[in-house]
Amino acid sequence: MRDSQANIMKWRYFQQSLFFALFRAAALIITLALGGIVIYIIINGISAISWEFITKPPTHSMTKGGIMPAILGTIYLTVGAISIGLPLGVASAIYLTEYAKQGRMIRLIRVGINCLAGVPSVVFGLFGLAFFVILFKFGSSILAGSLTLGFLILPTIIGASEEALKAVPQTFREASLALGVSKWQTIYRIVLPNAMPGILTGSILGIGRAAGETAPIMFTTAAFFTSKLPSSIFDEVMALPYHIYVLATAGTNIEETRPIQYGTVLVLVALVLGINMVAILVRAYMRRNKRW
Amino acid sequence: MNRKTKEIFIKYIFFVFALVAIIVLAMIVFSLFREGLPIFRQVSVKDFLFGMEWYPTYDPPYFGIFPLIVGSFIVTIMATLIAVPLGVLAAIYISEIAPRVIKEILKSVIELLAGLPSVVLGFFGMVVIAPILQNVFDLPTGLNIVNASMILALMAIPTISSISEDALYAVPQEFKEASYALGATKFETIAKVILPAALSGVTTAVMLGMARAIGETMVVLMVAGGAAAIPESIFDSVRPMTASIAAEMGETPYRSLHYHALFATGMVLFFLTLTFNLIADHVSNKFKQTGSATL
Numbered sequence: 001m002r003d004s005q006a007n008i009m010k011w012r013y014f015q016q017s018l019f020f021a022l023f024r025a026a027a028l029i030i031t032l033a034l035g036g037i038v039i040y041i042i043i044n045g046i047s048a049i050s051w052e053f054i055t056k057p058p059t060h061s062m063t064k065g066g067i068m069p070a071i072l073g074t075i076y077l078t079v080g081a082i083s084i085g086l087p088l089g090v091a092s093a094i095y096l097t098e099y100a101k102q103g104r105m106i107r108l109i110r111v112g113i114n115c116l117a118g119v120p121s122v123v124f125g126l127f128g129l130a131f132f133v134i135l136f137k138f139g140s141s142i143l144a145g146s147l148t149l150g151f152l153i154l155p156t157i158i159g160a161s162e163e164a165l166k167a168v169p170q171t172f173r174e175a176s177l178a179l180g181v182s183k184w185q186t187i188y189r190i191v192l193p194n195a196m197p198g199i200l201t202g203s204i205l206g207i208g209r210a211a212g213e214t215a216p217i218m219f220t221t222a223a224f225f226t227s228k229l230p231s232s233i234f235d236e237v238m239a240l241p242y243h244i245y246v247l248a249t250a251g252t253n254i255e256e257t258r259p260i261q262y263g264t265v266l267v268l269v270a271l272v273l274g275i276n277m278v279a280i281l282v283r284a285y286m287r288r289n290k291r292w
Numbered sequence: 293m294n295r296k297t298k299e300i301f302i303k304y305i306f307f308v309f310a311l312v313a314i315i316v317l318a319m320i321v322f323s324l325f326r327e328g329l330p331i332f333r334q335v336s337v338k339d340f341l342f343g344m345e346w347y348p349t350y351d352p353p354y355f356g357i358f359p360l361i362v363g364s365f366i367v368t369i370m371a372t373l374i375a376v377p378l379g380v381l382a383a384i385y386i387s388e389i390a391p392r393v394i395k396e397i398l399k400s401v402i403e404l405l406a407g408l409p410s411v412v413l414g415f416f417g418m419v420v421i422a423p424i425l426q427n428v429f430d431l432p433t434g435l436n437i438v439n440a441s442m443i444l445a446l447m448a449i450p451t452i453s454s455i456s457e458d459a460l461y462a463v464p465q466e467f468k469e470a471s472y473a474l475g476a477t478k479f480e481t482i483a484k485v486i487l488p489a490a491l492s493g494v495t496t497a498v499m500l501g502m503a504r505a506i507g508e509t510m511v512v513l514m515v516a517g518g519a520a521a522i523p524e525s526i527f528d529s530v531r532p533m534t535a536s537i538a539a540e541m542g543e544t545p546y547r548s549l550h551y552h553a554l555f556a557t558g559m560v561l562f563f564l565t566l567t568f569n570l571i572a573d574h575v576s577n578k579f580k581q582t583g584s585a586t587l
Contacts, residue, residue: 016479023389026381027398030453033446034405037416091309099303100310111573112314118500118569119320119562120507121410122534126558129541130323151316158313182295184302205407212409215509215534219541241411241510248415249514258419265412276407280400 038273041266048263058225067264069229073142073237074211074271076230077221080146081153081210086203088150089157093199096158097165098187117155121215124152128220143233145221152216153206160202164195197286204279212272214241240268324562328555330547331355340556346520346531348540348550355553357560359520363530364561366523367516368506370441371448375505376498378445379452383497386453387460388482399454406450414514417443422515429527435517437526443511448501455500459493460486492579499572503565509534533561 056066092113100106128148138144168191176186222242230237247261248254331340335355343356386398421442422434463486471481487494517529518539537554544550 012477012480016477019479019483020385020389023381023385026378027385027390029378030382030405030449031398031401034401034408037408037413040416040420041412088309088312091306092312095303095306095310099306109310109314111570112317114573115566115569116313116317118503118507118565119317120509120534120565122509122537123320123324123507123558123562123565126327126537126541126555127320127323130327130555131319134546135323154313154316183299205403208407212407212411214409214411215538218538241409244411244415245510245514248418261415261419265415268409269412272407272409273404276404280403284396 038269041262041269045262045264045266048259049266053263054267064260067240067243067260067267070238070240070243070264071267072229073222073239074241074268076142076237077145077149077217077239078207078211080142080233081149082203082207084147084150085153085157085206085210089154089203089206090161090199092154093158093161093165094187094192097162098183098191113155113158116151117159121152121213124148124216125219127151128216133220139234140219140221140223140236141234142221142230142237145217145237145239146233148216148220149210149213152213153210156206156209157203160205161195161199164198164202165191167198168194197282201279201283201286204275204282208272208275208279211275212241212268214239214245217242240264240271244268320562324555324559327547328552328557328559331549331552331556334549335553340553341560344522346536348544348553353549355549357533357536357553357557359522360531360533360536360557361560362522363512363516363520364506364532364534364564366530367437367440367444367512367532368502370437370526371444371505372498372502374441374445375448375452375501379449379497379501380456380494382449383453383456383460383494384482384487387457388478388486399457402450402453405446406454410447410508410510411514413443413446414511417511417515425527431527433517433529435515436529437516437523440512440516440530440532441526443515444505444508447508447511448505451504452497452501455497456490456494459490459497462493463489492575495579496572496576499568499575503568503572506532506568507534507561507565509538513538533557537561 053066054071055068057069058067059065096106096109100109125148128144132138132144132147133140136144138147172190172194173186176190177183181189217239221237222239223236224246225238244261244264247257247264335343340355340357341361342358343354344358345354345356346359347354382398382402386395390398417439418435421439424434425431425436425439426434467485467489468481471485472478476484512530512532513535516532516535518531518535519529520531520536521528523530537557540550541554544554
């Protein structure tokens with residue numbers, strides 16, 4: 001009797017260690033996949049990176065030369081997207097956290113935000129094409145691409161801003177209101193400044209997304225190749241993600257340009273993961289040094 | 293303007309801003325309908341959705357997107373089969389077992405994985421996974437369903453894992469303590485108490501992960517192979533809807549039938565992902581996680 005009970009206990013703990021090993025393995029596989037991809041790209045891409053590669057335009061029908069116009073294009077688009085997405089997203093989050101009362105309307109708005117977050121990137125591309133490029137007659141331009149990307153990252157920014165606004169203690173608001181300060185001034189002077197670091201780090205994740213997206217800019221901005229740099233927001237630009245796609249699938253000599261492809265991939269990954277890494281580190285730092 | 297009216301005025305301004313997500317959604321629907329509906333003057337809805345031939349540039353052209361729909365679903369389902377076990381098990385490890393330092397590291401890993409641009413993952417599938425598949429299984433091409441599903445799974449894992457982890461984390465401590473008090477092992481507690489309590493959150497996570505996979509474009513454009521036919525094996529090429537739109541939109545004349553057909557494909561895709569998202573939303577709302585207050 002004692003023996004069998006001991007055996008059952010043994011079996012239960014054996015079962016436990018077996019499954020725990022499985023959980024660990026799953027986490028390990030994911031880590032190895034990320035690590036493998038990043039290391040592979042670094043090893044293959046590092047030899048292509050040089051000062052010329054980053055500062056010179058492509059030459060010889062993109063089989064030689066650098067990727068400067070694509071880097072610049074991606075920066076323009078990202079800045080454009082954030083200057084559209086950030087104000088709209090923060091304002092939207094302020095209403096949802098500071099003003100809204102639970103009800104049908106709020107529920108509808110939340111469902112809308114969730115659905116917008118789920119819209120496929122290529123559908124955003126179609127929307128940008130039909131709406132900004134054609135209907136508004138912006139043509140294939142930085143403006144059309146920035147607007148498309150700006151709306152794409154809107155749900156990310158709303159989510160991040162809401163979380164940051166909610167993290168500001170209720171007592172801050174109450175103290176301000178008790179002094180006779182109006183609600184708007186409380187938000188503007190007390191809540192927003194305290195939430196700003198959180199809003200910004202959260203939004204950095206949106207920036208990373210905007211920099212890395214390809215499908216939304218394919219029909220709205222991205223040029224296959226332009227030798228001249230854009231002179232206005234109505235010009236087309238090259239962009240890093242689209243440049244990778246073009247080189248890897250439609251270049252004049254796909255095998256020969258492999259080093260350039262790896263180099264471009266490395267630059268994009270460094271840019272996007274660098275941005276994300278900063279956000280993660282800053283957030284960790286802020287959590288540790290929270291004043292309240 | 294006195295202070296009170298000013299405050300009310302400001303409130304309404306913010307309300308308008310809060311509507312922006314819905315307005316954008318409406319603009320998307322408007323533009324898809326405006327450019328997509330004209331195809332149905334030439335092709336019936338039934339022939340469009342269930343037609344087996346997608347030859348948009350032939351004379352006469354055929355606009356049947358059924359093979360594209362099948363392509364989208366097959367890579368999504370296979371990606372889900374890979375991503376759900378990995379994502380959920382990893383989430384359990386992160387939320388219940390991992391020591392604090394490893395937990396923080398793993399959370400960052402998953403966030404970084406989510407941050408990898410899809411074109412980079414597609415590129416990786418093309419230059420690394422495709423040759424391996426081709427050699428190991430002796431195939432004519434490594435750009436096929438298996439390759440696309442594996443890469444798509446990598447893209448769905450962060451969504452599945454992080455949302456599942458939130459759901460697991462939200463299970464009240466009392467549930468676990470009660471289970472331990474009955475003499476259950478940690479594993480038994482996870483399998484029989486924590487996971488069932490978090491099931492609605494995990495279901496939401498899976499639905500959102502699937503929505504992510506079905507809408508993903510660059511990966512399937514680069515590694516799914518691009519054959520617009522019903523596949524016969526998992527090593528065949530397919531052409532999911534997203535890939536078809538992205539590949540063909542650049543070269544079709546403005547307002548041609550083909551152009552309208554691609555927008556109509558976008559409509560189908562939009563409503564599919566919308567359905568997934570609404571189901572996820574419904575599940576997470578209807579089956580609200582039980583808190584300790586309901587004990």
